[in-house]
Amino acid sequence: MANLQKTYDYAGGQSVTRNKVLRNTYWLLSLSMIPTVLGAAVGVAFGVPIPAGFLGALLFLGIAFGFIWAIEKNKHSGAGVALLLGFTFFMGLMLTPLLTRTLGFSNGGTLIMLAFGGTASIFAVLASIATVSKRDFSGVAKFAMIGLVGIILASLANIFFAIPALTLTISVLAIGIFSAFILYDVQRIVNGGETNYVSATLALYLDVYNIFTSLLQILGFAGGSRD
Template identity: 55%
Template sequence: MQPQFQSMQTTGSIAVGQNRVLRNTYLMLAVSMVPTLIGALVGIQMRFSFFAGSPLVSFLVFMGVAWGFMWGIEKNKNSGLGVALLLGFTFFMGLMLSRVLQVALGFSNGGSIIAMAAGGTAATFFVLSSIAATTKRDFSGMSSFLTVGAIVLLLAIVANIFLQIPGLYLAISAGIALLSAAWMLYDIQNIVRGGETNYVSASLSVYLNLYNLFVSLINLLMALTGQRE
């Protein structure tokens, strides 16, 4: 009886730990939306336009800054510095988001486009979170496929900087939306099942999924439903 009792205690402790990581991740995600919103508002007021110059150079600089932030966050994920870097990163991403929002607000139905993208992102997050927390299906085998998909999309983005093909741009946006949703499902289940035990790393992963999904939905809605004033 004693070994069985100890096993039950261990299982219960693991479950409590997993729930704590998930709860802290969701809390950190909620907090991270504040600097994102502030960054977006500051960018709109300043008419921030990071990609106004050379698109390729701007893209490379953006990737360098983003990867620098992510490296720092992962390096310091067990300390308060990791949290501070995460919040700084979300402010930076808010600045980057402001350019997309400025373009959307140039449409007569820009406010509706942004609201629809936000609603679609929130609904997707709610549905996929519920699935990840309740399903018995294991999505861990998706990691290789998702990684390959991310590399293919990244190469397509770089290629379209030179090609400037509207149809390819839409295909990339649709691909990012689908891939972000799939990554979200994978990442949340990874947290639920104890594969990710650090809430800072978990928050970074899920935040990027939400951000990319939101931006891709705005791009798709602007292309399909945007109305010029």
């Protein structure tokens, strides 16, 4: 009976910990949207020049992975949270070319709101599925990672070819790939595989960010109006 009680207490403690990590992750993810919006607003308002081309892409990847490394290195301290918020501001700045191009459409503001609403809806649905479903989504990570490497290579190649159809294809694939990552990342928290809310927030932020940019690319391609 005593052993049963200990088992029950242990399971209950694990459940409380997982719920706390999930709650803190969602809270920090919401907070991270503020510097992202600020970064985007600064970039668009002041026309911050964002390096383009192959070298620009390499520079972006270098800075982004530098931030990610530093965040993971400091994820158990307040410095990790500060670095994460700094990273989200940087990612907001990197939206400048896409937002400027979209706002060049007469319905640009509407397209941005549609992309935001679509991203929020996708996240809400997939996060709910990952939370309540008994299905194991760990297998999707392997295929999603292969797909991620593929679209990164295709994106770098398309810098030289600039094929609109390839850009659209990459965006569609990216939505599927990062949607799969949402299922995997949220379920890892729910199942206790991820116990640090800073790391969890970073993973989900990248999922949401890439879905938003991909949706906005597609909406601009399909529904952008110059009238």
